[in-house]
Amino acid sequence: ETGVTQTPRHLVMGMTNKKSLKCEQHLGHNAMYWYKQSAKKPLELMFVYSLEERVENNSVPSRFSPECPNSSHLFLHLHTLQPEDSALYLCASSQELQGNYGYTFGSGTRLTVV
Amino acid sequence: AQSVTQLGSHVSVSEGALVLLRCNYSSSVPPYLFWYVQYPNQGLQLLLKYTSAATLVKGINGFEAEFKKSETSFHLTKPSAHMSDAAEYFCAVPLVRNNRLAFGKGNQVVVIP
Numbered sequence: 001e002t003g004v005t006q007t008p009r010h011l012v013m014g015m016t017n018k019k020s021l022k023c024e025q026h027l028g029h030n031a032m033y034w035y036k037q038s039a040k041k042p043l044e045l046m047f048v049y050s051l052e053e054r055v056e057n058n059s060v061p062s063r064f065s066p067e068c069p070n071s072s073h074l075f076l077h078l079h080t081l082q083p084e085d086s087a088l089y090l091c092a093s094s095q096e097l098q099g100n101y102g103y104t105f106g107s108g109t110r111l112t113v114v
Numbered sequence: 115a116q117s118v119t120q121l122g123s124h125v126s127v128s129e130g131a132l133v134l135l136r137c138n139y140s141s142s143v144p145p146y147l148f149w150y151v152q153y154p155n156q157g158l159q160l161l162l163k164y165t166s167a168a169t170l171v172k173g174i175n176g177f178e179a180e181f182k183k184s185e186t187s188f189h190l191t192k193p194s195a196h197m198s199d200a201a202e203y204f205c206a207v208p209l210v211r212n213n214r215l216a217f218g219k220g221n222q223v224v225v226i227p
Contacts, residue, residue, distance in 0.1 A: 102146075
């Protein structure tokens with residue numbers, strides 16, 4: 001399988017649940033990103049990882065916890081979420097930590113918090 | 115200061131008509147520019163990118179964009195819209211301060227039969 005793969009594609013969770021989103025890239029890229037896309041809002045960059053090290057956290061609430069065990073895998077652990085956290089969560093990767101290369105995106109996880 | 119501006123969140127175009135989506139960027143950004151397309155319930159897919167090799171860039175699905183430095187623009191066009199072009203389109207540029215890719219607010223294209 002090539003490209004960036006996100007699982008699950010859809011997730012419904014209660015506010016007291018704990019769940020994780022998974023992202024895997026088969027491109028040999030060194031940087032990975034989590035984005036949140038809400039209806040009628042611009043794309044929000046949440047976290048940036050370079051060679052498994054978190055290099056950016058854009059004031060994201062602690063109920064979102066990222067993990068990057070190696071350069072091919074990225075997780076987003078979720079706990080005690082709020083209904084306003086319902087959104088499409090997109091993972092992306094790039095060759096290096098430079099926007100010049102452009103990003104490759106996964107298909108996203110549609111999260112609904114009930 | 116916003117690095118990339120896309121005006122008009124929704125754009126309606128008749129099938130077979132010209133598609134024109136406008137993108138203006140801050141003059142301080144590096145000379146790399148991108149257009150992405152997002153189909154419903156999908157991630158963003160690269161349409162085309164400008165890397166200073168040629169001012170007219172051809173992308174997938176019949177789209178092209180022209181880099182105009184004097185106008186700080188990188189407008190996306192397609193001569194004849196198809197129903198399958200209904201999607202959201204994002205212009206993106208790398209930021210000078212941290213080299214992250216900054217995205218415009220997007221244009222939702224609706225194709226009218």
